[in-house]
Amino acid sequence: xxxxxxxxxxxxxxxxxxxxxxxxxxxxxxxxxxxxxxxxxxxxxxxxxxxxxxxxxxxxxxxxxxxxxxxxxxxxxxxxxxxxxxxxxxxxxxxxxxxxxxxxxxxxxxxxxxxxxxxxxxxxxxxxxxxxxxxxxxxxxxxxxxxxxxxxxxxxxxxxxxxxxxxxxxxxxxxxxxxxxxxxxxxxxxxxxxxxxxxxxxxxxxxxxxxxxxxxxxxxxxxxxxxxxxxxxxxxxxxxxxxxxxxxxxxxxxxxxxxxxxxxxxxxxxxxxxxxxxxxxxxxxxxxxxxxxxxxxxxxxxxxxxxxxxxxxxxxxxxxxxxxxxxxxxxxxxxxxxxxxxxxxxxxxxxxxxxxxxxxxxxxxxxxxxxxxxxxxxxxxxxxxxxxxxxxxxxxxxxxxxxxxxxxxxxxxxxxxxxxxxxxxxxxxxxxxxxxxxxxxxxxxxxxxxxxxxxxxxxxxxxxxxxxxxxxxxxxxxxxxxxxxxxxxxxxxxxxxxx
Amino acid sequence: xxxxxxxxxxxxxxxxxxxxxxxxxxxxxxxxxxxxxxxxxxxxxxxxxxxxxxxxxxxxxxxxxxxxxxxxxxxxxxxxxxxxxxxxxxxxxxxxxxxxxxxxxxxxxxxxxxxxxxxxxxxxxxxxxxxxxxxxxxxxxxxxxxxxxxxxxxxxxxxxxxxxxxxxxxxxxxxxxxxxxxxxxxxxxxxxxxxxxxxxxxxxxxxxxxxxxxxxxxxxxxxxxxxxxxxxxxxxxxxxxxxxxxxxxxxxxxxxxxxxxxxxxxxxxxxxxxxxxxx
Numbered sequence: 001x002x003x004x005x006x007x008x009x010x011x012x013x014x015x016x017x018x019x020x021x022x023x024x025x026x027x028x029x030x031x032x033x034x035x036x037x038x039x040x041x042x043x044x045x046x047x048x049x050x051x052x053x054x055x056x057x058x059x060x061x062x063x064x065x066x067x068x069x070x071x072x073x074x075x076x077x078x079x080x081x082x083x084x085x086x087x088x089x090x091x092x093x094x095x096x097x098x099x100x101x102x103x104x105x106x107x108x109x110x111x112x113x114x115x116x117x118x119x120x121x122x123x124x125x126x127x128x129x130x131x132x133x134x135x136x137x138x139x140x141x142x143x144x145x146x147x148x149x150x151x152x153x154x155x156x157x158x159x160x161x162x163x164x165x166x167x168x169x170x171x172x173x174x175x176x177x178x179x180x181x182x183x184x185x186x187x188x189x190x191x192x193x194x195x196x197x198x199x200x201x202x203x204x205x206x207x208x209x210x211x212x213x214x215x216x217x218x219x220x221x222x223x224x225x226x227x228x229x230x231x232x233x234x235x236x237x238x239x240x241x242x243x244x245x246x247x248x249x250x251x252x253x254x255x256x257x258x259x260x261x262x263x264x265x266x267x268x269x270x271x272x273x274x275x276x277x278x279x280x281x282x283x284x285x286x287x288x289x290x291x292x293x294x295x296x297x298x299x300x301x302x303x304x305x306x307x308x309x310x311x312x313x314x315x316x317x318x319x320x321x322x323x324x325x326x327x328x329x330x331x332x333x334x335x336x337x338x339x340x341x342x343x344x345x346x347x348x349x350x351x352x353x354x355x356x357x358x359x360x361x362x363x364x365x366x367x368x369x370x371x372x373x374x375x376x377x378x379x380x381x382x383x384x385x386x387x388x389x390x391x392x393x394x395x396x397x398x399x400x401x402x403x404x405x406x407x408x409x410x411x412x413x414x415x416x417x418x419x420x421x422x423x424x425x426x427x428x429x430x431x432x433x434x435x436x437x438x439x440x441x442x443x444x445x446x447x448x449x450x451x452x453x454x455x456x457x458x459x460x461x462x463x464x465x466x467x468x469x470x471x472x473x474x475x476x477x478x479x480x481x482x483x484x485x486x487x488x489x490x491x492x493x494x495x496x497x498x499x
Numbered sequence: 500x501x502x503x504x505x506x507x508x509x510x511x512x513x514x515x516x517x518x519x520x521x522x523x524x525x526x527x528x529x530x531x532x533x534x535x536x537x538x539x540x541x542x543x544x545x546x547x548x549x550x551x552x553x554x555x556x557x558x559x560x561x562x563x564x565x566x567x568x569x570x571x572x573x574x575x576x577x578x579x580x581x582x583x584x585x586x587x588x589x590x591x592x593x594x595x596x597x598x599x600x601x602x603x604x605x606x607x608x609x610x611x612x613x614x615x616x617x618x619x620x621x622x623x624x625x626x627x628x629x630x631x632x633x634x635x636x637x638x639x640x641x642x643x644x645x646x647x648x649x650x651x652x653x654x655x656x657x658x659x660x661x662x663x664x665x666x667x668x669x670x671x672x673x674x675x676x677x678x679x680x681x682x683x684x685x686x687x688x689x690x691x692x693x694x695x696x697x698x699x700x701x702x703x704x705x706x707x708x709x710x711x712x713x714x715x716x717x718x719x720x721x722x723x724x725x726x727x728x729x730x731x732x733x734x735x736x737x738x739x740x741x742x743x744x745x746x747x748x749x750x751x752x753x754x755x756x757x758x759x760x761x762x763x764x765x766x767x768x769x770x771x772x773x774x775x776x777x778x
Contacts, residue, residue: 055556055582058594058595059596062577062580101527
């Protein structure tokens with residue numbers, strides 16, 4: 001028999017299970033102990049595969065402890081990519097690029113193994129210096145002097161009886177400046193040093209640090225102490241104005257974590273926008289500071305400050321007016337290069353189109369179909385997105401997270417047809433609602449989120465791979481605003497009445 | 500309804516399992532071969548399920564140990580784990596992605612153990628110190644080293660592990676001859692070789708390491724060894740070969756016995772000269 005034509009084609013990515021968000025560029029970090037190893041498994045043949053099983057076989061780092069689980073699919077259509085993920089504990093993970101193997105088997109075929117690398121970083125916080133340190137094999141990145149627009153004083157308050165709008169307990173902060181120091185390992189001669197993991201720009205590590213700092217409190221609050229590395233939450237220099245952003249009230253604790261996590265990810269992405277995807281300040285600084293012959297670069301620094309004329313919202317081409325200075329420290333002398341420019345967020349979407357039934361009988365599935373438009377008219381499809389919907393039970397009730405996939409399974413009409421679909425099993429949801437004495441009947445609200453996926457093929461040259469970054473929200477039910485006079489910016493994108 | 504996991508023992512020598520093998524180098528999917536001291540290598544095992552129920556999430560643990568006759572959990576080194584789904588009546592290759600680095604002090608000569616764990620086919624809890632592959636189908640051991648023939652023999656240390664709670668008195672016996680199955684040969688990178696027609700390898704045992712020239716007398720083929728509880732001891736094997744064809748091999752086995760019961764063993768596949776191929 002031939003091998004099952006199912007493969008993981010792109011790098012598996014990290015999902016934080018409390019907030020459900022993908023970490024920047026899918027990079028894992030042992031500061032958050034419990035993470036999910038997610039990947040898209042693609043049927044590379046031209047025919048459907050039947051009775052498919054998928055499991056994670058092994059990891060190249062014994063410090064990463066996965067939970068064994070086998071996914072079963074009655075059928076995977078030709079060309080379809082199914083989303084699968086495994087819980088794992090990263091507390092003792094070593095920074096690096098460990099291998100991970102997955103095994104797939106379908107009727108009529110032998111098993112097929114996919115072996116890929118994942119990226120693992122280690123972020124820690126020094127409260128004495130208010131500095132974050134992110135370690136990877138290629139060097140150590142220190143993030144300090146973060147300035148940010150922080151949540152308004154009214155954050156968390158109910159904004160009027162009619163709107164019943166309550167913010168998450170820990171609001172997002174929008175970075176507006178940062179100092180990043182990079183200590184390469186080893187020091188290097190010539191123009192360019194090694195990229196972190198030989199792949200993403202240095203700024204992605206800074207973004208990872210910023211997101212971890214933003215969500216770690218929510219993660220620990222939801223899962224209890226000891227689920228994140230000690231002291232990975234620091235303080236920032238507050239700048240004007242303030243973030244005014246709401247989330248729906250909830251009967252369940254986890255909603256706040258999900259909304260807060262998404263809000264934080266959307267907000268801290270301003271750092272990545274300001275620092276450009278095409279070539280980040282470290283690369284551009286290196287290009288413009290040629291060291292003399294015989295000199296070795298022993299350290300680099302980027303000091304950046306930016307302003308945001310518009311709030312940094314998911315999927316929007318918001319600008320960032322940025323000034324940064326790159327400094328190269330060599331064994332001979334110090335070189336600097338400064339830039340002042342405007343950068344635009346390139347992780348954009350022209351909107352989300354949703355389709356849901358208006359009315360559903362109790363205990364029938366609640367389904368949603370979503371289309372996420374790119375700029376220019378095309379739509380995202382298949383493995384290009386990690387998307388999910390949050391279903392909120394009636395009367396500001398519990399929240400339920402449902403993956404949205406374009407794999408031709410369940411309520412999805414066809415693989416790669418640009419429609420991402422998911423459904424909530426009301427019978428299962430009802431069991432939980434009963435525990436909280438909530439009703440299944442009434443108006444359910446639906447919020448949809450989507451993050452783009454880094455589709456770079458393994459083996460791509462580092463400086464090319466670095467330009468493809470995943471994990472940015474291209475759709476979010478939550479709108480960040482700096483204007484407190486605007487109405488509650490978190491709106492359900494659809495509603496279903498259960499009768 | 501049952502799960503019966505099996506990692507096959509070797510036959511007739513149970514400590515030469517054909518279901519454990521090594522892939523040297525950085526590519527875990529490369530052809531199997533002998534490990535190289537100081538270089539990474541990946542460990543594989545083949546797990547079968549002779550039961551009537553599919554087994555999901557079988558965890559296979561991999562260990563290495565210094566060249567020893569009876570391998571104990573207390574003296575073995577854990578390498579890593581891997582998971583497998585093993586269908587009823589079927590089998591599955593299992594790859595451990597935690598790279599194993601054969602230590603240089605042993606020249607790459609190590610013993611390997613694989614243990615399949617599943618709640619439906621459990622091992623004793625806690626497990627005994629002795630891996631004891633003949634007693635547990637889920638456990639197998641591969642104590643097999645490729646050895647390049649030489650007239651001048653360097654002593655190979657063989658560890659005799661003591662029990663934790665009792666003194667041990669054993670006999671170590673050196674034996675020459677026997678055959679390996681085709682699968683085991685292939686997984687050592689020795690496909691197509693056949694046993695030498697004559698006995699061309701001499702072996703001897705000593706309590707102390709000594710270099711043996713081509714005309715020196717070798718030690719005896721049997722040694723009595725006493726090991727106080729909680730300690731380990733060693734004997735030293737000398738292997739000397741003559742006239743081994745390039746397509747031939749000769750098997751040399753060292754066996755640890757108590758009253759003719761085999762507690763453990765270790766084997767060398769002696770092949771024609773040149774630079775020694777470490778395993």
